[in-house]
Amino acid sequence: MFELTGFQRDLLYVIAGTERPSGQEIKEIISRDVGEVNHGRLYPNLDALVEQGYVNKGQHDRRTNFYEISESGKTAIRERRDWENQHVDLSE
Incomplete structure (x- = not known):
């Protein structure tokens, strides 16, 4: 997963936490959390996640x-x- 951008990782987490979302649903969730995302940014990154098998x-x-x-x-x-978790200890 190190080859993914931060945005692609965010998309992956949104998809993992949602039941078969449409692109529009993903756009609404991610826009609410990180700010407005346009189609020109969203869909190429979704396609990259598909191409990479995630x-x-x-x-x-x-x-x-x-x-x-x-x-x-x-x-x-x-x-x-x-x-x-190996690199971040938040137990204190």
């Missing part, structure tokens, strides 16, 4: 795609969180 893409209908975390994406998040 996210699966399907169709709700002819006009609306959905995204879901893949097994590789789940593994990457687990490994990232384990790595973060």
Whole structure:
């Protein structure tokens, strides 16, 4: 997951925490949390996550795609969180 940008990691976490969100739903969630995101930034990054195997893409209908975390994406998040926990101790 080290090859991902921070924005791509954020998208991955949003997708992992949402049941088959559409691109528009992802845009609304991420915009609410980090500020307005335009289509020109969102969709190329979603496509990169799909191409890298972290996210699966399907169709709700002819006009609306959905995204879901893949097994590789789940593994990457687990490994990232384990790595973060090795380097950050917030117990104090």
